[in-house]
Amino acid sequence: MLIVMRQDASAEQINEVVKVVTSKGCQARSIPGGDRVSIAVLFNKGPLEDAWFSDLPGVQQTIAVTRPYKLVSRETKPSGTEIRVKNVTIGSGRLTIMAGPCAVESERQAMTIAEQVKKAGGDMFRGGAFKPRTSPYSFQGLGEEGLKILAKVRETFDLPVVTEVMDLACFDLVEAYADIVQIGTRNMQNFSLLRRAGQAKKPVFLKRGMSATVDEWLMAAEYIMAEGNPDIILCERGVRTFVRHSRNTLDLSAVPVVQRESHLPVMVDPSHAAGFRDQVMPLARAAVAAGAHGIMVEVHHDPANACSDGAQSLYPAQFASLCRQVRDIEQLIENSVES
Ligand code: PEP
Ligand code: MN
Secondary structure (H helix, E strand, O other), X not given: OEEEEOOOOOHHHXXXXXXXXXXXXXXXXXXXXXXXXEEEEEOOOOOOOOHHHHOOOOEEEEEOOOOOOOOOEOOOOOOOOOEEEOOEEEOOOOOEEEEEOOEOOOHHHHHHHHHHHHHHOOOEEEOEOOOOOOOOOOOOOOOHHHHHHHHHHHHHHOOOEXXXXXXXXXXXXXXXXXXXXXXXXXXXOOHHHHHHHHOOOOOEEEEOOOOOOHHHHHHHHHXXXXXXXXXXXXXXXXXXXXXXXXXXXXXXXXXXXXXXXXXXXXXXOHHHHHOOHHHHHHHHHHHHHOOOXXXXXXXXXXXXXXXXXXXXXXXXXXXXXXXXXXXXXHHHHHHOOOO
16 A cells, blocks of 8 residues: 655654554555655555555545555556666666676776777666676676776776676675676576665666566566665566577567556666577667667677677677667657657
8 A cells, every 4th residue: 555645744744654554563665756755555464444544644645556566566656767877867768778798808898898888879888797607617707807897997988887796695796886786687586686686775777587477577676675775777688488589589568568567667688688689779679669768788899709698799880870770769759749
């Protein structure tokens, strides 16, 4: 249940509502809103009675939250969440372009790619220092050395950096260096990792599990938000199907569904969905046309020799062309009478 306070509700009235919520064995969580305070009632064991709260002084209305995800639900917060990271705001209406190599391989490699990402108009640099690899014999990432290189990229090119956290053991380290902490597809239901991300002071980029339903994905986001971190960016990255022509199948219908169900921004990763370079551009265009708040694309200056995901990495010139094309689509949608 959501308790919406009147605009002129006093701090005492809000405290009184919190007290009543607690007395019913539930937890009260204040929801950041525009001009009024709302209080989400969480952890109820049984049905909540409207009359417990609706007549308390300062309460404007109570709203039943019908979805299993409460805090991330649009029922709880009708306006879209905007997440500011340095000079970039995700979910603001301007498309966010996040790009970089799958893995940070060396300082020279990261700086070369970052220069191209910046030049093409990318907003953020993304590269893995801790890599979840299918084979234990594959390149696993540079670890802290990779994080230090990311810090140098941020400093040199004034680009916020995004990087993946693979487990609890490396969380503190990754959080210290990253502007946004990524949780990858394989960890979407690693609940202890989600809880730790909920205590983080950095926004979380939560990729959809490769076999997860939208409900499961939103419940994973709920784990993070229930721990107190409101800054979550969802990322659709394709789901596992029977096809062989692509690595995964990009589920673009998830974009409008998530936008209907949740106030969180949703981005699309066409690179891991495609698995092959030639599919990345059309999928990125489609994602933007479908209304995604941003895209995340893998770029490499020498993909043939990349330590991971070379086959899906765009050459810098292709990435520059992609940026121009998606910005054109963004403009078209903005100018459209219908939108
Ligand atoms: C990645 O973004 O580098 C990655 C490993 O993606 P995913 O978790 O979606 O497979
Ligand atoms: Mn990758």
